[in-house]
Amino acid sequence: MAAVESQDTAAADPAAQQPLDRTERRQLDVVRRFGTTGSLVLAVGAIGAGAAPVDNPLSGARLIGLPVRIPTVAMASCWLGMLMIVMAWLWLGKLCWPGRARMLSVTQLARTLAMWALPLALAPPLFSTDMYSYLAQSEVAARGFNPYVLGSAAALGVDHPFTANVPNIWRDTPSPYGPLFLMFGQVISRIVGDNVVFGVLVWRAVMLCGLALAIWAIPRLARRCGVHPAAALWLGAANPIVLFHVVSGMHNEALMVGIMLAAIELGLRYQTLPGTIAAGVLLTVAGAIKPPGWIALGFFGIYLVLRRGGRFRDLVRVAALLSAVFLATMTVITVASGWGLGWIDTFDVPNRVKTFMAPLTAFGMTGGGLSTLLGLGNQTDAMLVITKIIGYLIVAAMCLRMLWLSFRGRIEPLAAMGITFLTLALAVPVLWPWYLLWSVVPLALSTNNTRFRIIAAAICAVVSLLVPPTGAGFVLRAYQIPFAVIAAAIAFAITLWLVRGKVPGLLPTRGGVRPVTQ
Numbered sequence: 001m002a003a004v005e006s007q008d009t010a011a012a013d014p015a016a017q018q019p020l021d022r023t024e025r026r027q028l029d030v031v032r033r034f035g036t037t038g039s040l041v042l043a044v045g046a047i048g049a050g051a052a053p054v055d056n057p058l059s060g061a062r063l064i065g066l067p068v069r070i071p072t073v074a075m076a077s078c079w080l081g082m083l084m085i086v087m088a089w090l091w092l093g094k095l096c097w098p099g100r101a102r103m104l105s106v107t108q109l110a111r112t113l114a115m116w117a118l119p120l121a122l123a124p125p126l127f128s129t130d131m132y133s134y135l136a137q138s139e140v141a142a143r144g145f146n147p148y149v150l151g152s153a154a155a156l157g158v159d160h161p162f163t164a165n166v167p168n169i170w171r172d173t174p175s176p177y178g179p180l181f182l183m184f185g186q187v188i189s190r191i192v193g194d195n196v197v198f199g200v201l202v203w204r205a206v207m208l209c210g211l212a213l214a215i216w217a218i219p220r221l222a223r224r225c226g227v228h229p230a231a232a233l234w235l236g237a238a239n240p241i242v243l244f245h246v247v248s249g250m251h252n253e254a255l256m257v258g259i260m261l262a263a264i265e266l267g268l269r270y271q272t273l274p275g276t277i278a279a280g281v282l283l284t285v286a287g288a289i290k291p292p293g294w295i296a297l298g299f300f301g302i303y304l305v306l307r308r309g310g311r312f313r314d315l316v317r318v319a320a321l322l323s324a325v326f327l328a329t330m331t332v333i334t335v336a337s338g339w340g341l342g343w344i345d346t347f348d349v350p351n352r353v354k355t356f357m358a359p360l361t362a363f364g365m366t367g368g369g370l371s372t373l374l375g376l377g378n379q380t381d382a383m384l385v386i387t388k389i390i391g392y393l394i395v396a397a398m399c400l401r402m403l404w405l406s407f408r409g410r411i412e413p414l415a416a417m418g419i420t421f422l423t424l425a426l427a428v429p430v431l432w433p434w435y436l437l438w439s440v441v442p443l444a445l446s447t448n449n450t451r452f453r454i455i456a457a458a459i460c461a462v463v464s465l466l467v468p469p470t471g472a473g474f475v476l477r478a479y480q481i482p483f484a485v486i487a488a489a490i491a492f493a494i495t496l497w498l499v500r501g502k503v504p505g506l507l508p509t510r511g512g513v514r515p516v517t518q
Helices: 022-049 071-094 106-122 130-142 152-156 179-192 196-225 229-236 240-248 253-269 273-289 291-307 312-337 359-373 380-407 413-427 433-444 450-463 478-498
Strands: none
Touching: 022 071, 022 106, 071 106, 071 229, 071 240, 071 450, 071 478, 106 196, 106 229, 106 240, 130 152, 130 179, 130 196, 179 196, 179 273, 179 312, 196 229, 196 240, 196 253, 196 413, 196 433, 229 433, 229 450, 240 253, 240 433, 240 450, 253 273, 253 291, 253 433, 273 291, 273 312, 291 312, 291 380, 291 413, 359 380, 359 413, 380 413, 413 433, 433 450
16 A cells, blocks of 8 residues: 555564663663652552542551542642653653664563553542443343433432442433443443442453553554554553553543454454454444444455455445444344344433533534623524534544545555544544544554654643543542642652653654654
8 A cells, every 4th residue: 555655664663673772771761660650659649539439448448548538648649640650651752753773662662551550450440430330331231221211320229339429410311332332231240249349340350451452453553554563552552541541540442442453453364254254243343332433344444445456346345245244243232232222312422511622512612602792692502513513524524535545545544544533532522531542543553654643642641631530520629739739740840850861851852763754
């Protein structure tokens, strides 16, 4: 493909780069320890300032429960840990930037990621309470109720331990997740009973399995796209958004993205009819966990079309085959679930939260406010309906354009898929930081473009710091936030001073670096 051939293949071939020299290995050791220390500090802070259950089992413990009794210190620990992890990640990126003469190896990067992730995998949840919704909605399904009709409060009661941990806004809403996700959740619910802590740990193990699939697939797909696997892993898997919102926050993007990438890699590796059908089934499964996964079917099909010659009749045949696989797989899943097509009606449930992070929603809310000021009445709801329709039209148009451009060989299909996902994340009515993983991961493994990687790294670094550790406001404790942030900033400045001259510089340098553009 022309898009792949135009890239510098030396940037993708590990044999074309030398291993890190002695100075760089010492820098790597400092960066690893700095990030691990930040992860440990964040894990300790999670005990008192994380998204802990309503009845925090650690609150009564003498030593380990101490952060619960000193919430300002716990908050400061969380902010300090977040800053240290983000900074360590940026330093790490300097050692595996595409085009360097000496590159960090995949093994070195994987070990670093494991060191940073382990404390967060063992700590209480952070940044989100969505995992409690997973538990509650799975229990609703396990009890024989339709999770696409009843919310947890109606099905389980407000006194149930799972319902008690679900934010009020979501207690009466049906599930917005795919049917296969809830079918899997039924199994987990039968294992954990009504034990919230055990349920959180099991769900975390499941999400880590999804992350492991992504880590397995990213280097292999990166080599196919002419990108060095370590560079792809750094931006796609070691990303602080992954550490904060997948390892700790446990969002089901981990399963969707992991299965999606593994399916594409296996489908490209085994290009037989059974292999294509199996990959199509797995991609449909990814969408049955979270619907954006279905978009990958089209771009996987473009890969197959190009491998068969790139003719229009190849396009028709592949489209017919994958469409049949999609319909058959979703029919089986829908019938097996027993919930019918109710999952289609609940796609809009997450949009009940209005956030200025979503550009079109911010535009609609601003327009509604202006209409009120001009004496035209409050037109916010009407504006949001219009912006939502516009957003979906933009996504459809971008998806079709990217499919066409990748079919014509003008862009790598995985890069086109990433651009489509980015458009989707920015155009839907609600935007959360972990939605960026839909696009960052496929783009990280499909392009060496220096400008993209710099912008993506900057955005990920900033966005990863936007969500507070609790995943919501610090109820009745807002006055403590300034003290915690100031303390964290001072402590962070001290840590930077202690490692001065021992870490890679963040400013662009020419020594040992050969820029790679696409």
